[in-house]
Each structure stands twice: as C-alpha cells, then as structure tokens.
Amino acid sequence: MPTFNHDVVIIGSGASGGMAAYILAQAGVKCLMLEAGPMVDFTRHRSMKAVYDLPFRGFGEPGRFPHITQASEFDANLWTDEKKNPYSHPESDPYYWVRIRLLGGKTLRWGRASWRLSDYEFKGKDHDGWGENWPLTLADLAPFYDRVEPLFRVSGRNEGWPQLPDGKLLADDSTESLSMERFLASAKKLGVPTTKPRRATGTLASSVNLLLPAAQATGNLTIVPNAIVREIGVDPKTGLVNAVHYIDRRSKREYTVPAKTLLLGASTLESTRLLLNSRSRQYPTGLANSSGVLGHYLFDQFYVKNTVTAIVPEARGGKGPRNLMGGAGYVPRFTNLKPGKPEKNYLRGWAWDFGSGGTPSPELFPQWGDELARTMADVQGAGFSMTTMGESLPRFEHKLTIHPTLRDEWGIPAPHIEQRYTDNEHNMAKDAMETGVALCEGAGFEVLAAHSQMVPPGESIHELGTCRMGADATKSVLNSFNQAHDVKNLFVLDGSAFPSGGVQNPTLTILALTVRATEYLLAQKKQGKL
Amino acid sequence: MKRRHLLQTLAATPALLPAQQTNPSPDENVVLTVVSPESAGLPVRRFFTPEQFATLQTLADLIAPSLDGRPGAKDAEAAAFLDFLLAKSPRDRQVLYQRSLDTLNRTARTKHQKAFSELGPTEANALLAPLKVKWTYAAPTEPVAAFLRAAKADIIRATTNSRAVAEANIAGRRRATGLNPYWQVIE
Numbered sequence: 131m132p133t134f135n136h137d138v139v140i141i142g143s144g145a146s147g148g149m150a151a152y153i154l155a156q157a158g159v160k161c162l163m164l165e166a167g168p169m170v171d172f173t174r175h176r177s178m179k180a181v182y183d184l185p186f187r188g189f190g191e192p193g194r195f196p197h198i199t200q201a202s203e204f205d206a207n208l209w210t211d212e213k214k215n216p217y218s219h220p221e222s223d224p225y226y227w228v229r230i231r232l233l234g235g236k237t238l239r240w241g242r243a244s245w246r247l248s249d250y251e252f253k254g255k256d257h258d259g260w261g262e263n264w265p266l267t268l269a270d271l272a273p274f275y276d277r278v279e280p281l282f283r284v285s286g287r288n289e290g291w292p293q294l295p296d297g298k299l300l301a302d303d304s305t306e307s308l309s310m311e312r313f314l315a316s317a318k319k320l321g322v323p324t325t326k327p328r329r330a331t332g333t334l335a336s337s338v339n340l341l342l343p344a345a346q347a348t349g350n351l352t353i354v355p356n357a358i359v360r361e362i363g364v365d366p367k368t369g370l371v372n373a374v375h376y377i378d379r380r381s382k383r384e385y386t387v388p389a390k391t392l393l394l395g396a397s398t399l400e401s402t403r404l405l406l407n408s409r410s411r412q413y414p415t416g417l418a419n420s421s422g423v424l425g426h427y428l429f430d431q432f433y434v435k436n437t438v439t440a441i442v443p444e445a446r447g448g449k450g451p452r453n454l455m456g457g458a459g460y461v462p463r464f465t466n467l468k469p470g471k472p473e474k475n476y477l478r479g480w481a482w483d484f485g486s487g488g489t490p491s492p493e494l495f496p497q498w499g500d501e502l503a504r505t506m507a508d509v510q511g512a513g514f515s516m517t518t519m520g521e522s523l524p525r526f527e528h529k530l531t532i533h534p535t536l537r538d539e540w541g542i543p544a545p546h547i548e549q550r551y552t553d554n555e556h557n558m559a560k561d562a563m564e565t566g567v568a569l570c571e572g573a574g575f576e577v578l579a580a581h582s583q584m585v586p587p588g589e590s591i592h593e594l595g596t597c598r599m600g601a602d603a604t605k606s607v608l609n610s611f612n613q614a615h616d617v618k619n620l621f622v623l624d625g626s627a628f629p630s631g632g633v634q635n636p637t638l639t640i641l642a643l644t645v646r647a648t649e650y651l652l653a654q655k656k657q658g659k660l
Numbered sequence: 661m662k663r664r665h666l667l668q669t670l671a672a673t674p675a676l677l678p679a680q681q682t683n684p685s686p687d688e689n690v691v692l693t694v695v696s697p698e699s700a701g702l703p704v705r706r707f708f709t710p711e712q713f714a715t716l717q718t719l720a721d722l723i724a725p726s727l728d729g730r731p732g733a734k735d736a737e738a739a740a741f742l743d744f745l746l747a748k749s750p751r752d753r754q755v756l757y758q759r760s761l762d763t764l765n766r767t768a769r770t771k772h773q774k775a776f777s778e779l780g781p782t783e784a785n786a787l788l789a790p791l792k793v794k795w796t797y798a799a800p801t802e803p804v805a806a807f808l809r810a811a812k813a814d815i816i817r818a819t820t821n822s823r824a825v826a827e828a829n830i831a832g833r834r835r836a837t838g839l840n841p842y843w844q845v846i847e
C-alpha cells in the first residue's frame with residue numbers, strides 16, 4: 131500500500147518536469163514524478179553498429195515514422211511510436227509531431243541551442259501591435275536565465291544586442307576559419323549581425339544527468355516511469371486539482387494518486403491534450419479553460435533547412451590552407467527592430483544557423499555516374515550552408531482539439547492538430563533566402579542551391595502555445611507564474627505556456643520559467659496560500 | 661557461397677584438430693563469431709518483374725559505377741537491396757518505381773528496339789537527361805523525372821551504406837564511415 135507522502139505531483143520528466151523536480155526536491159518538497167515512458171540505460175540500450183549491418187541499410191523501416199524526419203535507423207527505437215500514439219491533422223495541412231516518450235523526454239536528443247528571449251518577444255504587441263504581450267519582461271526572467279545557463283554550461287559570446295540578451299556563458303573565444311571570416315565580413319558589409327553559436331555543452335545535457343540525479347539525491351523525489359497520465363481529477367467543491375489518474379504503460383492497469391499541487395510538464399501538446407481530456411462539471415470544455423483559449427494559439431518556429439547551400443571555391447579538390455574550412459555561427463533576428471510599421475512585407479523576423487565544412491548532397495548536382503563521383507570528391511568538405519528559423523505568429527485558428535473517435539493504445543482520446551504557415555511566414559522565408567544568397571555571393575562562395583520552402587509545422591520540434599500565459603484571465607489560461615488562473619494548485623510549465631516565441635530555440639526559456647514558477651510556488655506554500 | 665562469406669567463414673572457424681580443441685568452459689560469457697543473414701545467403705527477389713529489375717540494375721550501374729577501386733552499385737548489390745526496400749515501401753513510392761521503370765524500358769524499345777538493359781552506355785545515359793535539370797526543392801512533376809531523382813538518391817545511399825564500400829574503405833585505409841551508436845528497443 132503506497133504511503134502518499136508527496137507534496138506535489140509532477141507529470142513528465144523532460145526539461146520542464148526535470149527542472150521542477152530539481153528545484154522543489156532540493157527545497158525539501160516531496161515530489162512524485164509520473165513519466166509515461168520507460169527508463170533509458172545508456173550502457174544496456176546503446177551499442178556501436180555499422181550501417182551495413184542494419185536490416186534496412188540505414189534507410190529505416192519504410193513507413194515507420196511518417197512524421198519524424200529526424201528518426202534514423204540507428205535511433206528509431208527512441209522516438210514515439212506513431213501507431214500506438216496516433217494523432218490527426220487536416221489532410222491538406224500536414225503536422226509533424228516529434229515526440230520522445232522516455233525518462234528525460236526530448237532532452238535526451240535536443241540540439242542544445244540556448245538563447246534568451248528578449249523584450250522584442252515579451253513585449254511584442256507593444257512593438258508592432260500583433261498578438262499579446264507576455265505578462266512578464268526580460269527583467270523578470272533574467273535572474274532565472276542567469277541560473278540555468280551555468281547549470282547547462284551554455285557556451286557562446288555575449289554581444290550586448292537588445293534582441294539577443296547576453297547570458298552567463300562559458301566564453302567561446304575560438305578563432306574563425308578563413309571561409310567563416312569571409313562570410314562574417316560579407317554579413318558586416320550588409321549590416322547583418324553575426325555571433326557564435328550558443329549551446330549547452332558536455333557529453334549529455336539532459337534532464338536525466340543534469341537535473342534528476344541532484345533531485346533524487348535529496349531523498350525527496352520518487353520517479354515512476356511507465357505511468358501514462360490519462361486525466362486530472364478535480365474536487366467538485368473547491369474546483370482544485372485533487373487527483374491524477376494514470377495507466378501502467380505495460381499492463382494497462384489503471385491507478386489513482388492524490389494531488390495537493392500539480393505541476394504539468396508533459397510537453398506542449400501533451401499537456402494541453404491532458405487538460406482538454408480532463409473535463410468535469412466545473413470545467414466542461416477542459417480543465418482551467420474558462421477563457422476558452424485552451425488549445426488555441428498553437429505556433430512554432432518555421433524552419434527552412436539548407437536555405438542556401440554554397441561551395442567555397444578555394445576548398446575544391448581538398449586544396450586551400452588547413453584553416454580554410456570549418457566552424458559555425460548564428461545570425462539573430464535583425465529585421466523590423468524599429469518600433470511601429472514594419473520595414474518589410476512581414477512582421478517580426480528570422481534567424482540563421484550557418485556552418486562551413488560540410489559536403490553538399492549529391493542530389494544538388496545535375497549529374498550522375500563518373501562525373502558525379504568526381505564532383506563529389508572535388509567538393510568534399512567544401513560546403514557552406516545556412517538554415518533559416520523564422521517566427522511564426524500565434525493565431526486563434528491554429529489549435530489542438532480532441533479527436534472525436536481516435537484513441538491511443540491505452541484508450542486515451544488523441545489530439546487533432548491544425549497549423550499552417552501564412553503569407554507572413556512565406557514572405558519572411560523568401561526574404562531570408564534572397565538575403566542569404568547575397569551574403570554568400572558577397573563572400574565569394576558559389577551558390578549551389580537556394581530555396582524558401584519551410585518544413586511542415588511541428589518539424590522544428592519547437593511547438594509552443596495552446597495554454598498561454600497572460601495578464602488578462604479572459605484571454606489566457608495561466609498567469610505570469612505558469613499558474614492556472616482558474617485552478618490555483620495547477621501549474622503548466624512547458625512550452626504550451628508561451629504567448630509568442632520569437633526565433634530563439636525555446637528550451638532555455640522553458641527551464642527559466644520553470645525555476646521562476648516553482649520558486650513562486652514555494653513562496654506561496656510558505657505563505658500558506660497553497 | 662559468396663567469396664566474401666567464404667573468406668569470413670574461413671577466418672572465423674579454424675579447423676578443429678583434436679589436439680587444438682579447447683576445453684569446455686563453464687563461463688556464461690562466451691564470445692562467438694557470427695555473420696549477418698545478408699552476408700550468408702543470396703537475397704530472394706520479391707518485388708520487381710524480371711524486366712523492371714534488369715532496368716533498375718542497369719540504371720544503378722549508370723548512376724553509381726565503380727570508380728578508382730571504389731565499389732559501385734553493382735558491388736553493393738544496390739538493385740537487389742532496393743527490390744527488398746520497395747517491397748516494403750508505401751504504395752505511391754512503389755507505383756513511381758514500377759511505372760517509371762516500365763516507361764524507361766518502353767522508351768528504350770521505341771527509340772532503339774532494345775530493352776533498357778541492353779542499351780549501350782551512350783544510348784542509356786541519353787535517357788537519363790531529366791537528371792540534368794537544376795535542382796529545385798520541389799520534386800519534378802513529370803513522373804520519370806521524379807523517379808530518376810528519387811532513384812538517384814536511393815541508389816547512391818544503398819551503395820554508400822553497403823558492406824562492400826565499408827570493406828573497400830578499410831582495405832584502402834580510408835576512414836571507415838557508417839559506424840554509429842545504435843539504440844535497442846527500450847522496454
């Protein structure tokens with residue numbers, strides 16, 4: 131018989147759930163963490179293999195992951211099985227939902243790019259009139275970013291730019307390769323700012339090594355893998371959360387635990403799905419949804435992968451000095467920074483990741499046979515490429531709803547997801563492509579291919595919104611501390627809380643918001659308000 | 661038996677003369693040398709008709725010939741692998757391959773009164789002209805052009821990722837590629 135001595139229940143063990151446990155357990159709060167997936171054992175589950183020894187020679191089993199282009203045959207077993215965990219989208223608007231259901235969530239695989247949001251995002255509406263402001267400013271969140279960056283050992287270079295706030299970084303003073311220097315000079319000439327990448331460092335920068343061990347060492351964290359939360363229970367008298375109902379992933383047996391305070395970090399779409407699936411007399415359209423916006427304002431960052439692929443001519447045939455190729459960099463948003471009417475035919479802006487030293491894909495050459503083989507030998511390591519990441523605007527009609535009939539393997543109603551890119555995003559992508567070509571040409575690179583076609587919504591793995599925070603409880607679900615306006619003992623910590631997202635990869639902000647929310651929770655508890 | 665497999669087998673199983681026989685060990689952690697199913701037998705073809713397969717083989721050879729000692733599609737048995745892959749692929753991909761291989765063959769017969777697989781290199785290469793267009797993000801709308809683009813990528817990948825290429829890299833002291841961490845099923 132379990133003793134139920136926990137003070138809080140945490141759902142999910144990724145960036146948000148892991149950070150909640152890290153702060154609360156160390157503050158002496160007893161945490162029960164329910165995680166849908168199993169635990170990963172890096173020694174037992176991972177071994178080196180040659181691609182030719184895989185059954186599908188690295189192509190992967192056809193049709194296994196129709197929506198996860200990131201899945202390879204090597205890591206196929208890490209990604210969420212789409213047949214057991216189905217979802218739907220309009221046929222004309224594909225949505226690529228990329229999930230990892232394991233202890234640690236997507237932090238087991240994230241690319242670790244870690245940028246702060248700025249007041250261009252937090253106060254976006256004040257700047258250009260679109261959407262809603264966040265109910266907090268950079269000044270409110272900066273002290274929490276200050277604590278997360280050293281924990282994740284984020285490296286990079288501070289530039290003092292208002293649109294890309296400085297951080298507490300491990301200084302990246304690495305020298306640039308010659309091709310990179312040429313590109314940076316070309317960017318400077320056109321007034322385009324550039325900086326070093328900003329990334330969490332270390333062999334693994336995941337919740338499973340950076341957050342959960344410290345939390346568990348306190349003796350205050352109980353982790354329950356294989357516990358798929360189905361519904362959140364509410365006290366009919368108070369309207370507060372009082373229980374969490376979950377299913378054992380393997381046996382499908384159902385369980386219930388009491389919950390005095392609930393912290394939800396199941397990831398953007400899963401958290402909102404769970405709230406929408408938790409209907410009651412008090413909350414007939416989903417838990418904490420008196421505003422009617424739960425599920426709405428879904429957005430992400432659109433990606434145009436390899437917007438420009440170029441060749442550094444001097445590197446052809448392996449010629450050129452040793453330090454000609456290599457290195458990576460970042461261009462922050464630099465358009466529409468002046469307040470008022472946008473200078474472009476779109477609102478907001480985009481960023482670029484760029485890198486030197488790759489080999490362009492053979493697909494890009496209109497050749498085959500010996501001719502192609504010679505070309506590939508000639509351009510090996512001589513490539514330069516840029517990927518665009520653009521802001522997509524949150525819109526009411528972009529949403530997650532619950533499918534009327536579709537259910538997952540455990541009988542839980544599945545989501546229906548609707549998001550498409552509009553003219554604003556397409557105009558931005560086109561501008562990014564044209565500017566990228568100009569920068570590469572300015573550097574004396576041969577542009578091999580350029581395009582402005584973004585991958586489908588979701589594929590950037592930066593899905594955000596659907597349970598947004600805001601100052602006005604009639605237009606938002608959460609307050610500025612990720613606490614539900616309607617249900618005081620419910621906190622939603624993941625990316626669903628974002629009212630807008632800029633171009634910056636979101637995880638650093640999810641982590642900082644979680645630290646802020648959980649410390650607020652601690653203060654509330656101390657004051658007897660929770 | 662394939663020569664490659666024969667060599668591996670010879671290396672892996674030294675003749676067991678009574679004098680050399682090792683004593684049975686009670687240890688559970690024995691290490692035995694094994695080979696993959698792919699290197700032990702000849703693959704059974706399931707998907708393409710003999711004519712389509714012959715066309716694909718010829719096409720594969722044109723796209724990825726062996727060059728300067730580096731194995732090509734033929735050494736990598738890329739066409740046989742694609743027969744297996746296509747048998748498991750979504751229907752639209754299967755149709756694209758089947759119809760386009762038939763079209764290539766029909767065009768060869770109309771133009772040269774020969775099957776595609778019987779054409780000389782100049783005639784056969786001329787039929788691959790749709791591959792000469794500048795790359796665009798969207799695949800071409802004309803089916804044979806779309807097929808050639810897809811097949812080019814598949815043939816190159818099936819060749820690059822083959823055991824033949826890996827062995828040649830090792831033999832030529834080039835950097836071994838394609839070795840990566842593999843994740844087992846996590847239960």
Ligand SMILES: Cc1cc2nc3c(=O)[nH]c(=O)nc-3n(C[C@H](O)[C@H](O)[C@H](O)COP(=O)(O)OP(=O)(O)OC[C@H]3O[C@@H](n4cnc5c(N)ncnc54)[C@H](O)[C@@H]3O)c2cc1C
Pocket residue numbers: 141142143144145146147164165166167200228230231232233234235236237239240241242243244357358359360395396397398400401404591592624625635636637638640
């Ligand atoms: C390949 C890849 C590259 C990325 N690169 C970057 C990057 O460079 N920078 C960046 O900022 N972000 C990046 N991301 C995104 C980043 O990983 C996510 O933003 C981050 O992990 C989100 O944290 P989370 O806690 O919201 O969700 P997750 O980390 O996904 O964790 C959610 C957890 O909740 C569990 N869960 C879900 N439903 C339930 C349920 N019903 N019951 C119980 N548990 C449940 C899941 O199993 C999961 O473990 C990347 C992601 C991937 C996959």
